[in-house]
Amino acid sequence: MKVEVLFPELCNLYGDTQNMKYFKLCLPQAEFIETALDEEPTFVKEDVNFIYLGSMKERTQEKVIKKLLPYKERIKELIDKNTIFLFTGNALEVLEKYIQKDDGTKIEALGIFNSYAKREMFNRYHGLLLGETQGIDIIGFQANFSFSYGENEGQNFLNLKKGIGFNKEKNIEGIRKNNFIGTYLIGPFLILNPIFTKYIMNLMGIENPELKYEKAIMDAYETKLAEFKNPKIK
Amino acid sequence: MKKTFKFYISLWGAKIVAGMLKILRKNASFLPGKVAITMCKNFLGIIEKPEIIIGVTGTNGKTTVCNMIIDALEKCGYTTINNRLGSNVDAGIASSLINGATFLGKTKKQVAVLEIDERSSIKIYPYVKPTYIVCTNIFRDSIKRNAHTDFIIDIINSAIPKESKLILNADDLICCSIGPENKEKVYFGIDKLETDVEETNNIIRDIRTCPICDTKLKYEYMRYHHIGKAYCPKCSFKSPEADYLGTNIDYKNSTIQIKTKNNITEYKLISDNIINIYNMVAVIAVLTEFGIEAQKLKEIFDEFKIVETRYSEEEVNGKKIIMHLAKGQNAIACSRTFDYIKNAEGKKAVMLNLDDYFDAKESTEDIAWIYDTDYELLNDDSIEQIIVGGVRSKDHYLRLLIAGVPEQKISYELKEIDAVDHLNIKKVDKIFILYDVYTVEMANKVKTKIEEKIKQS
Ligand SMILES: [Zn+2]
Numbered sequence: 001m002k003v004e005v006l007f008p009e010l011c012n013l014y015g016d017t018q019n020m021k022y023f024k025l026c027l028p029q030a031e032f033i034e035t036a037l038d039e040e041p042t043f044v045k046e047d048v049n050f051i052y053l054g055s056m057k058e059r060t061q062e063k064v065i066k067k068l069l070p071y072k073e074r075i076k077e078l079i080d081k082n083t084i085f086l087f088t089g090n091a092l093e094v095l096e097k098y099i100q101k102d103d104g105t106k107i108e109a110l111g112i113f114n115s116y117a118k119r120e121m122f123n124r125y126h127g128l129l130l131g132e133t134q135g136i137d138i139i140g141f142q143a144n145f146s147f148s149y150g151e152n153e154g155q156n157f158l159n160l161k162k163g164i165g166f167n168k169e170k171n172i173e174g175i176r177k178n179n180f181i182g183t184y185l186i187g188p189f190l191i192l193n194p195i196f197t198k199y200i201m202n203l204m205g206i207e208n209p210e211l212k213y214e215k216a217i218m219d220a221y222e223t224k225l226a227e228f229k230n231p232k233i234k
Numbered sequence: 235m236k237k238t239f240k241f242y243i244s245l246w247g248a249k250i251v252a253g254m255l256k257i258l259r260k261n262a263s264f265l266p267g268k269v270a271i272t273m274c275k276n277f278l279g280i281i282e283k284p285e286i287i288i289g290v291t292g293t294n295g296k297t298t299v300c301n302m303i304i305d306a307l308e309k310c311g312y313t314t315i316n317n318r319l320g321s322n323v324d325a326g327i328a329s330s331l332i333n334g335a336t337f338l339g340k341t342k343k344q345v346a347v348l349e350i351d352e353r354s355s356i357k358i359y360p361y362v363k364p365t366y367i368v369c370t371n372i373f374r375d376s377i378k379r380n381a382h383t384d385f386i387i388d389i390i391n392s393a394i395p396k397e398s399k400l401i402l403n404a405d406d407l408i409c410c411s412i413g414p415e416n417k418e419k420v421y422f423g424i425d426k427l428e429t430d431v432e433e434t435n436n437i438i439r440d441i442r443t444c445p446i447c448d449t450k451l452k453y454e455y456m457r458y459h460h461i462g463k464a465y466c467p468k469c470s471f472k473s474p475e476a477d478y479l480g481t482n483i484d485y486k487n488s489t490i491q492i493k494t495k496n497n498i499t500e501y502k503l504i505s506d507n508i509i510n511i512y513n514m515v516a517v518i519a520v521l522t523e524f525g526i527e528a529q530k531l532k533e534i535f536d537e538f539k540i541v542e543t544r545y546s547e548e549e550v551n552g553k554k555i556i557m558h559l560a561k562g563q564n565a566i567a568c569s570r571t572f573d574y575i576k577n578a579e580g581k582k583a584v585m586l587n588l589d590d591y592f593d594a595k596e597s598t599e600d601i602a603w604i605y606d607t608d609y610e611l612l613n614d615d616s617i618e619q620i621i622v623g624g625v626r627s628k629d630h631y632l633r634l635l636i637a638g639v640p641e642q643k644i645s646y647e648l649k650e651i652d653a654v655d656h657l658n659i660k661k662v663d664k665i666f667i668l669y670d671v672y673t674v675e676m677a678n679k680v681k682t683k684i685e686e687k688i689k690q691s
Contacts, residue, residue: 009442009450014377015565015605017437022636038448057384063448121385126378128598141600143377186377187602191632213635220628227598234597 001030001204002048007037007056007064014143014186016054016088022191023052025212026201037067043078044071049204051078055089055186058119058145064094065109072110079112084203085180088189089143092175092182093117096148113175113182114151115166121145129163129185130228131173136195139221139228140185148184157183162228179203194221235280237339244273245281245339248332263320267328278324278361281331281339284315287346287362288520289398291355291390292370292409294567295513296322299370300349302517306534310526313343322349324357352386353379359393367394368401368520370513372408373459373566374438377602383408383440401520403512404476405461407441407451422519423463423476424511425493427483430455430462438565438606446471457508458573459566478519480511492518492528499528501535509570550688554580554664555681562588562670563599565606571668572611580663582617585680587650589624591672601629609637618661619643623650623680650676654683659691 005020024032033048035041042048056064068075075095079085093099095112101119109116124145131138138158147167157174158165165173165184174183183189190197194217201209211217227233248266255262270277290300297318304316315334320326327348334343350358352372369390372383380386387408394400394413403409404423413419436459443450444466456462465472479493488503492515504514514535521531544559558575561567568588575584593599612620612634620643622630627646634644645656650673657665665684669677 012437013374013382015437015602018605018636025636036450037443038450057382059384121388124381126600128600141602143381143600143602145381187600188605191605191636213632216628216632216635220632223628224598 001027002033002042002046003027003030003050003052004033004035004042004048006035006041006051006053007060007067008034008054009036010060011054011056011064011091013055013057014089015188016186018188019054019086019088019190020052022188022212023197026197026209037063041071043083044074047078047081047083050084050086050200052085053087053091053094055091058090058121061090061094061099062107064091065107068094068110072112075110076112079178079180082179084200085182086189086200087180087182089184089186090117090146092184093146093148095175095182097150099146113155113177115148115175116150117146117148119146125164127163128228128233129165129173130161130225131158131163131165132161133158133176133196134199136193136199137225138185138193138196139224140183140189140192141187142184143186144184157181162234191217192221192224194218235276237280238274240274241277241280241339244270244277245332245335246337247273248328249337252329252332261320262333263317263329264325265329266332267321267325267330270328270332271325276361278328278331278358281328281335282341283331283362284334284341284343284346286344286524287348287364287366288524289348289350289362289364289367290370291350291352291367292403293352293373293375293386294564294570295370295509295516296349298510298513299368299516300347302513302538303520304347305538306517306521306526306531307345307347307524309534309537310530312345315341315343315346315348317349318347322351323354327358327362352390355390355393359395363395364398366401366520366523367398367413368516369403369409369412370516371403371406371461372412374440374606375566376563377600377606378563387411399523401516401523402474403516404474405457405463405512407445407460407464407473410474411445420477420519420523421474422478422512422515423473423480424457424483424508424515425479425481426455426463427457427508430457432456434458434462435610436569436608438569444469444471458570478515478522480515483511490514494522497528499532501532502538504535504538507574550685553659553662553688555684555688556664556666557677557681558666558668559671560588560668562590563603565603568668569608569611572608575666576611576614576617578616578664578666580616581661582664582666583619583621583657583662584612584617585650585653585657585665585667585684586620586622586630587624587653587667587669587673587677587680588630589626589670589673591670594625599626601626601633604630604633607633609633609639613637613639617643619645619656619658621653621656622646623653624648627653650680651683654680654687657684657687659688
């Protein structure tokens, strides 16, 4: 089993890299490949089971777009082939149509998805989020300079119960197409959501997956979930 | 800028507010300035300022550096305006200038020493143009407020006055990217240390590739996070040479030499903590640029005691209790503190009380920062016990497990004070109590309970 972590030397904001550190503890048999920006991604020439990309600085987004653009068709093919992708924070914007900057100019992105991002560097949003997918409650935090707009019908990752998600107008969060999962949630997403982590391990073909530190991680999840469900907590 | 009628009204209004706050014994370091700026938008630009202004900015160490500069200048007979007791945003700086001005808005002091919040740069630099700006370092800070280092650098660079002389940390490449158009820059740094390494394991290293050609940077030596001496193996990019280089640090005899182009001077070392040694070298750099002779500076540093507001130590029946401020939600400050504890002598217990005071009261704290923090440093044979207290203790417990700390070494309680019950005094020589800026009161209660526990054992 192969897990490819894209550009961890650059795409590592907000504790995002720990998703893969923890995932490795749960999957001791899997091979984890860390690909740097000046290397060719492993997924280009061979199939991998899971591809991760974490939060990055805005200038890095442009570098990552430039890097991945030649592999657009390959990424589409992998999504169609049900390869599992997890893109956290602003990583999902790399695959949208474009990112619009404060001054109105646009950074053309890969355009695999039809939505686009609008960035406002002086309007930072930070808040908690509660959502649901496949009957699993998902919790987490968002920290954005940008939100996503445009056509995303039927391709959302979460149904929103609390928080903002994709943008302030719609009650949805993230992008889900086949096994591509893109979420604005930052940081230790898999650690915050152990049931969903198991779900992903299931998708990878692991029957009865076991989480590392299962008791502690479930305890932390249930405590936090109860807080998130409390209407007083915003 | 010309003094307007509006300016005088706001100045007097602010002075009245300040006077009233003083009578009520309330802090007058923010509100008077806020009143003045609200009434007169370019108040900061109009009010007279001392001829020399020293601005101090950067992620960590601003307050310590400011305090040392102010004390040193006052020892040399200068009078200063400063914001050491108050806020470092525009209203705080305005309050300090109001306090140091006459009723006609004329300045009463010779030098202004101003701590400047990085994010407030845009509101301050258009009006206040420091003669010197010291930047201690630029690190990742609060996720909520500071996002990432590019964001902070862009804010600073969009406003920094081009005429200011910059005093930058040569060992911090991010700090060195401040003021690309400033002509006058000097650098301070610390020479290779025995403890330096070729590669650090720190989670956060915010510059890893060459800003010119994107090649992975190499290091002559690395200290922690992105601090060290770097070069690009492909192009000519490299860390600048330090004009003020701390070298030959002798911890045993508490001395450090500062090497400049012209001479080498030996100073008393004011702290064994590398962070404070950087602060010390930064102060020597700015004060030398200001014009104070090395010999005079040496005399000043001989008498200096660093006022450790962040650290206090006491001994009860042979056991040391150490209170250490760790600045929650700041992964770098906590990682540095963990490193300090790891390297401290003896067998240790650590009381982790890092919950954010406000979030604990009314929200759920975003704990992403603990995954940016090197909890792995606490996984050390010399640390016998780690006891977590607070509403987020289950998260810290899990983080410690992921860091590889053996389960039997960790305990946790939802209330900080209850966590003390888990402490096994017999096993340790030192007990570290880590706490956040707003939780001093709670930390003191924890300390008292530990003292009683030691006395009873
Ligand atoms: Zn280069």
